[in-house]
Amino acid sequence: MRKLLLLAVLFATPSLAQVLAHPRDMGLPDSDYTRPDPVEYQLALENGLIAYVTEADQVPLVTMSAFIRAGRVSDEKQGAAESLQDALKNSGPSEMSGDDFKTSLKQMTAEFVVEMHEEWTEITLNVPAEDLDQALLIFVRLLRDPAISDANIERATGSVAPEANDLGGESGTALYEGSMNAAVDHFYEIIYKDHPYGRRPTTDEFNDLRVADVAEFHARYFVPGNMTIAVAGAIDVDEINGRLVDLFGDWAAADVPEVKQMPAITRSRAALHHFPSNKLQSWLVIGHDLPPAPLEEQAAFDVMDYIMGAYHMNTRMMRNTRYKYGYTNDASSFAEDRWYGPGGYTYRSYSRPEVIENIYENMMGELIRIRNEEVSDHEMFVAKGALADGDFQVRYLDGYALTRSLALERLRYGNHDRSASYVQRIRGVTKEDVLNAARKYLRPDSLQVILLGEEAFELE
Amino acid sequence: MRIFRNLSILAVVFFVSTASAQNYDLPILEHVYENGLRLLVIERPGEDRVVSKIFTDMGALNETPGQYGAAHFLEHLMFKGTPTLGSLDWEREKEVHAQIRAAEDALIEELNRSRNDLRERGVFHDYQHSETTPRIDELRALIDSLNRQAQELSEEGPMKVWYQAYGGTRTTATTEQEYMKFDLDLPVDRVELFLRVEADRMQNSVFRNFDAERMVLVEQRLGDLNRAETEYREAMNSLVGRASMVYVPEGYSNDFQQYTRRYERELYETYFVPNNTTLIFIGGVTLENMIPKVDKYFGHMERAPEPARYQGREPLPSAEKRLNWRSNTLAPRVEVRYQIPGVGHPDRPLFDVLAEAFAAHLQSVVAEAGVDGSVDINTRVVHTSRFGVPASINIELLVDDSSQINKAEDTLLAELRRLGEEPLPADLVAQVRKKLRTEWYRTAVDPNALAFQIGHFEVMDSWRTLEPYLEARDAATADDLRLLAGKYFIAKNRSVGVVLPEGAQQ
Numbered sequence: 031m032r033k034l035l036l037l038a039v040l041f042a043t044p045s046l047a048q049v050l051a052h053p054r055d056m057g058l059p060d061s062d063y064t065r066p067d068p069v070e071y072q073l074a075l076e077n078g079l080i081a082y083v084t085e086a087d088q089v090p091l092v093t094m095s096a097f098i099r100a101g102r103v104s105d106e107k108q109g110a111a112e113s114l115q116d117a118l119k120n121s122g123p124s125e126m127s128g129d130d131f132k133t134s135l136k137q138m139t140a141e142f143v144v145e146m147h148e149e150w151t152e153i154t155l156n157v158p159a160e161d162l163d164q165a166l167l168i169f170v171r172l173l174r175d176p177a178i179s180d181a182n183i184e185r186a187t188g189s190v191a192p193e194a195n196d197l198g199g200e201s202g203t204a205l206y207e208g209s210m211n212a213a214v215d216h217f218y219e220i221i222y223k224d225h226p227y228g229r230r231p232t233t234d235e236f237n238d239l240r241v242a243d244v245a246e247f248h249a250r251y252f253v254p255g256n257m258t259i260a261v262a263g264a265i266d267v268d269e270i271n272g273r274l275v276d277l278f279g280d281w282a283a284a285d286v287p288e289v290k291q292m293p294a295i296t297r298s299r300a301a302l303h304h305f306p307s308n309k310l311q312s313w314l315v316i317g318h319d320l321p322p323a324p325l326e327e328q329a330a331f332d333v334m335d336y337i338m339g340a341y342h343m344n345t346r347m348m349r350n351t352r353y354k355y356g357y358t359n360d361a362s363s364f365a366e367d368r369w370y371g372p373g374g375y376t377y378r379s380y381s382r383p384e385v386i387e388n389i390y391e392n393m394m395g396e397l398i399r400i401r402n403e404e405v406s407d408h409e410m411f412v413a414k415g416a417l418a419d420g421d422f423q424v425r426y427l428d429g430y431a432l433t434r435s436l437a438l439e440r441l442r443y444g445n446h447d448r449s450a451s452y453v454q455r456i457r458g459v460t461k462e463d464v465l466n467a468a469r470k471y472l473r474p475d476s477l478q479v480i481l482l483g484e485e486a487f488e489l490e
Numbered sequence: 491m492r493i494f495r496n497l498s499i500l501a502v503v504f505f506v507s508t509a510s511a512q513n514y515d516l517p518i519l520e521h522v523y524e525n526g527l528r529l530l531v532i533e534r535p536g537e538d539r540v541v542s543k544i545f546t547d548m549g550a551l552n553e554t555p556g557q558y559g560a561a562h563f564l565e566h567l568m569f570k571g572t573p574t575l576g577s578l579d580w581e582r583e584k585e586v587h588a589q590i591r592a593a594e595d596a597l598i599e600e601l602n603r604s605r606n607d608l609r610e611r612g613v614f615h616d617y618q619h620s621e622t623t624p625r626i627d628e629l630r631a632l633i634d635s636l637n638r639q640a641q642e643l644s645e646e647g648p649m650k651v652w653y654q655a656y657g658g659t660r661t662t663a664t665t666e667q668e669y670m671k672f673d674l675d676l677p678v679d680r681v682e683l684f685l686r687v688e689a690d691r692m693q694n695s696v697f698r699n700f701d702a703e704r705m706v707l708v709e710q711r712l713g714d715l716n717r718a719e720t721e722y723r724e725a726m727n728s729l730v731g732r733a734s735m736v737y738v739p740e741g742y743s744n745d746f747q748q749y750t751r752r753y754e755r756e757l758y759e760t761y762f763v764p765n766n767t768t769l770i771f772i773g774g775v776t777l778e779n780m781i782p783k784v785d786k787y788f789g790h791m792e793r794a795p796e797p798a799r800y801q802g803r804e805p806l807p808s809a810e811k812r813l814n815w816r817s818n819t820l821a822p823r824v825e826v827r828y829q830i831p832g833v834g835h836p837d838r839p840l841f842d843v844l845a846e847a848f849a850a851h852l853q854s855v856v857a858e859a860g861v862d863g864s865v866d867i868n869t870r871v872v873h874t875s876r877f878g879v880p881a882s883i884n885i886e887l888l889v890d891d892s893s894q895i896n897k898a899e900d901t902l903l904a905e906l907r908r909l910g911e912e913p914l915p916a917d918l919v920a921q922v923r924k925k926l927r928t929e930w931y932r933t934a935v936d937p938n939a940l941a942f943q944i945g946h947f948e949v950m951d952s953w954r955t956l957e958p959y960l961e962a963r964d965a966a967t968a969d970d971l972r973l974l975a976g977k978y979f980i981a982k983n984r985s986v987g988v989v990l991p992e993g994a995q996q
Contacts, residue, residue, distance in 0.1 A: 088934065353699060415656055
């Protein structure tokens, strides 16, 4: 009779007939992933330039990137970096007119990006494989000999001068789109107030700048030993390596500029900075500077950050703001390191104004808890798996991701030791390491709180 | 420097290759199970990871007025777990959920009974005979209390957490007018995890934290409304369409309060059935090894009655319509929209070419006419740019100076008329074909983006339409575009929007 009843249930609700093992009981295999060996992709020229090249032929496209250790804080003469960025972006190689350069990019249907960060610059050109010869020639020429003119200085003046970037001050209003960006900009203005990272060229400094200054900046930093190259796509690797030797080989080796180490930040006491806004929501940024983490602490910091708020949906921050209470759509952390100085570590959220205080309190509660209590075994299991088997693998997911990751690592650290040991270091992190990382890298007494929106609360 | 000698010459003599049939090489393999479930695979031997997606043929088109956004909300609810994922004590939790459902049924009954008292009668949402009833307050308080009990018996993030723990990334989901999809990218030897979780999600979802989650949608809506353009675009959408749900946003403020578990459950049970579902994998798997794996988790599901298809249909275009929008925060503009056919119609691919080519052409015409402004032509409605049903092409001309608005409109309309009479320059059309081809390759190189396109075409029409769609764009000529403009860019199919500062004269 019992068997008959069971059969009746099975037929009545067929979906229940399936017994689903819990994921931890599925016998999923351990990861046997190994990071691709950099040596297999590397081309080292005698002049010091290093390239990483691989074939990825799913589609007839080629991507080439250059990474140069030179950024906004590298220039001796203020404004030279920004003006060079403009030249790279808009003027093209010196043997072409700016119009011809743009016409060529358009006809190739190229994607062309120049991004200048504080300490490094990335130039990327993506084109159809049929245009590879043309693109490679322009790319190399641009790196070696960009057209620099007064027009670049003039345009850079317009986009960088302080008056063009007025955030409205503490009593101003932020009415423009992207209010979270405005809140983050305010945060960095505050923590980098007297720091080289916060320095922006003034109009007077641009007025003093000459084309020769910009050219000198380029000549000093854009040298073979101070850059790496990545090429991936529908290519023949041997052929491209040969072309790179042809195109870069006669570029004379030059002294590699010394890295400019940036000073630490003098921390302020915790403070609330309120910026009014008339939007339907309020935006919250809580954070302080992020000192460079030594190699032996980096993995523990990553695990701690993953558990707390690193940009995914299953963090302590998300659980205690979004999921339990529906206060917000997002509450995440952003660890934004710099290569040679202090970065920023922020926790960000936004909501309707009436619950922003609840979000603040819940986020602060989590920031304090992680410093006082060990995380759980389950949290460690998830974070380690996500970092070692997820995020890390994705860095080498396809040809371009692979060559880009290797080129950047090489330029920044001079070797590939960090990526070689990353999985092992993550696996070795203990709960105590996480607690120590939280105590060192999260300092409630120094948190700067940016509130963009209606006035809502005061710091305790 | 010899290598650079010919650079200038290269720039000058560079020309666009002529149109030719392209091989898009989409090696999609298909297997359809007896229960109707569709499995699509692109094999990439040797890859360490696999992009995995599950598409359901349902979305905002299937919603009822007053419940707009309910499909999107269902997606949120389907992240809340199942009896085997996320519960700390399912037997007890199940009982609390039964009590919540009973309380909600009673609440719905009371809301219906009190309908004439609660009905909003004011244009400005300012008058009801009464705001609530004692019974409604009592039931809402009961549901709040039961919600708290249920929350104590469950844990958050019950599905994503296992994906993350085993190396899954891109643990996202999307709901648009015509589809809902869940995404994952994970190590290839763990692909069964995706099947296990998605089969469970498809059949056994528990709608935990229902009332907190609805506020997350409110936050998303507020985020939309913070953008100055949102309300204007929604007004333009509703100007273009009269019957089709394509033009409706993901919920107005009143809708969010009205979602019920009962309605969400109805959507879930109707549409999340194997014969309405497509699984897509791109990466280091083979069709051969996926067929039994999928069968293990989905094979037992029975084919369900075919879910009702969306039947909304626009009446024939009959008159030009116009919207005058006043705003001091939105850039002044004139916008002209025309209804265009959906994917699956032979004319639809040509609109991609037309949009690009006409945008470039119009930009130069506008400059020659002395109008300072920028052109944007797109086919976006709400958040989506392609549909399996008719939608619109949107030709926008933003002007720097609102006093030029009349001139801008005259120039735009004159050029639209000319477009139906004279072909665009052939080299421009050839350049656009190349641009679209390159953009497609940029999509296809990313397995996640490629899998999305395959799934999107499957719900709009068929995955088999994708390759001919791309080839049709490659074959488009300037004369094809002229004929297209002559057919669709007619006055009675036109909706015009004009944005001006408050108080400005037109």
